[in-house]
Amino acid sequence: MINMVRCTPDKELARVRSKFVDKASKELINQLLDDILEDKILNDGEKDSILEENSSRADKARCFIDTVKKKGNKASRKMITYLQSRDPTLYNELGLSCGPPEPPEPPMEKKWSTTLIPTTxxxxxxxxxxxxxxxxxxxxxxxxxxxxxxxxxxxxxxxxxxxxxxxxxxxxxxxxxxxxxxxxxxxxxxxxxxxxxxxxxxxxxxxxxxxxxxxxxxxxxxxxxxxxxxxxxxxxxxxxxxxxxxxxxxxxxxxxxxxxxxxxxxxxxxEGGSVLVSDAANSALVCDDVKQPSPSPSAGDENLEDDALRCVxxxxxxxxxxxxxxxxxxxxxxxxxxxxxxxxxxxxxxxxxxxxxxxxxxxxxxxxxxxxxxxxxxxxxxxxxxxxxxxxxxxxx
The missing domain is CATH 3.40.50.1460 (Rossmann fold)
Known part of the structure; x- marks a missing residue:
């Protein structure tokens, strides 16, 4: 059995670069540019440069795929995904694959504030x-x-x-x-x-x-x-x-x-904090102090104090x-x-x-x-x- 190793997304784009330049329509290029711009993979300046500095459709396609490929695997995977959605026929013709799923990003370390944040x-x-x-x-x-x-x-x-x-x-x-x-x-x-x-x-x-x-x-x-x-x-x-x-x-x-x-x-x-420490077993839950007031004293108790006093x-x-x-x-x-x-x-x-x-x-x-x-x-x-x-x-x- 031959083990098939999938290319990384940026290598996938490099592999199909020539066919994409030949086959991608002007309308598809514009759609993909809008998708990538919305994802903030390209900025407005980069999009304008691709469209305005390249006169022919093929030059626009070539500049576009090269720009995205240089931004790495994450950007390349996004472009391949959008291409599959926008033009499934071309996607299949190019034999593209997104490759293995991207590993989840590690959780961002919490940034601690040096000043007090006010409550809303x-x-x-x-x-x-x-x-x-x-x-x-x-x-x-x-x-x-x-x-x-x-x-x-x-x-x-x-x-x-x-x-x-x-x-x-x-x-x-x-x-x-x-x-x-x-x-x-x-x-x-x-x-x-x-x-x-x-x-x-x-x-x-x-x-x-x-x-x-x-x-x-x-x-x-x-x-x-x-x-x-x-x-x-x-x-x-x-x-x-x-x-x-x-x-x-x-x-x-x-x-x-x-x-x-x-x-x-x-x-x-x-002692060092790596030593296992157990708390004392004494419990303060029950108190048999003779000074404690009797529970539920009778109404006829001779020693009752003024009603204004209360036990807390x-x-x-x-x-x-x-x-x-x-x-x-x-x-x-x-x-x-x-x-x-x-x-x-x-x-x-x-x-x-x-x-x-x-x-x-x-x-x-x-x-x-x-x-x-x-x-x-x-x-x-x-x-x-x-x-x-x-x-x-x-x-x-």
Whole structure:
């Protein structure tokens, strides 16, 4: 058996060039030129040149097929397909074939925006009238406020975080673009971080805002962010759990039912991210605390309080993005800053106009799927998410 190997489309045109020049009518040439022009394989100048600079029909046909052939297989395949449609008789007479199907083009790599893309009016109207979306208005967005804490220089200089200045600048730019007034602190001890959280929980804008963001960037370990005095001999820590205490329903009623978005760039241990890590098995689902109110108290209970009081969830409407999984490190470039902050800025600039916060965080995590420098791995983690609705930033509201 003889294996028949089909020529590529450009070689097919070269093979039938002489017959096409002899056989193609003036009307067919004009039709094919229009088809190829509409497909943007030729431009207006090239079409005019073929028609105006060649006086005879044969010269037009010769110039046309040569021009298309030089543009490669994709252009040649298009011309053969159009010829089959316009003049099947000539197509069969020439013995043409389109050859094997063209392989699909690889998906284009997403281009990340360096500036915030605004939301369209139609998108705002659709989402903000949805009961499953946290309310956002022009008034509430003008009262947005964010806390930005960056530890760069440590008392022990060997712990100083080169590149963190870039993180601070990137986050301040992003938060401001999203409409947040930025309360910024740099180089704080663990206690000072805690004090700044308490002061932030009393910010006068919280009553009118639709959301808050808290971004803390420092060294860290599991469950804590490190203050600038931390070293081998001194534990200077801020417990991450304090964020939820200070901004929770009991300590900060102004943020009741409002999204509280937390981003923490800090290591959560000293192991590499390629190590398999399992979360603790402890569950907070059931609470047998004796201080909890009895379910369904009777109407005759002597200790019932005033009806104006109401029981609310202790912790609700939070979502957090931590830079790595438990026990593992996160990475920072000494010139460009932390990978997490770079990706957060790119994803929110590009997608915040149409995605809610959970989808945005998922896309940030997705950026790390293919991240690999030698044996280094890092995977951010969504943590303690208690959002009951979708939250959209609606930039440009």
């Amino acid at each position: 009016d139609s998108f705002k109207n659709e989402k903000l009238n949805n009961r499953n979306v946290y309310p956002v208005s022009a008034s509430s967005s003008r009262n947005r406020v964010a806390l930005l804490i960056t530890n760069i220089k440590f008392t022990n200089e060997k712990f100083s975080r080169r590149g963190a200045e870039k993180d601070e600048a990137n986050m301040e730019k992003l938060l401001t673009s999203l409409g947040y007034e930025v309360v910024k602190h740099t180089n704080l001890t663990g206690k000072a971080i805690d004090d700044s959280m308490i002061n932030f929980s009393k910010h006068p804008k919280l009553k009118e805002t639709d959301s808050v963001m808290v971004v803390i960037m420092s060294h860290g370990k599991l469950g804590a962010v490190l203050g600038i005095n931390h070293d081998e001999k001194c534990d200077d820590e801020f417990p991450i759990n304090n964020i939820y205490k200070h901004l929770g329903s009991e300590k900060c009623p102004a943020l009741l039912n409002k999204p509280k978005i937390i981003i923490i760039q800090a290591c959560r241990g000293d 969830h202790k912790e609700k409407d939070f979502i957090s993005l931590l830079s790595s999984t438990p026990e593992t490190v996160s990475y920072r470039h000494p010139e460009y800053g932390s990978l997490l902050i770079q990706y957060v800025a790119e994803v929110l600039n590009t997608c915040a106009h149409e995605d809610d916060i959970e989808e945005l965080f998922r896309k940030v995590m997705q950026r790390f799927e293919d991240f690999s420098v030698q044996s280094k791995r890092q995977m951010p983690t969504k943590d303690r998410c208690t959002l009951t609705r979708r939250f959209y930033f609606c930039p440009g509201l």
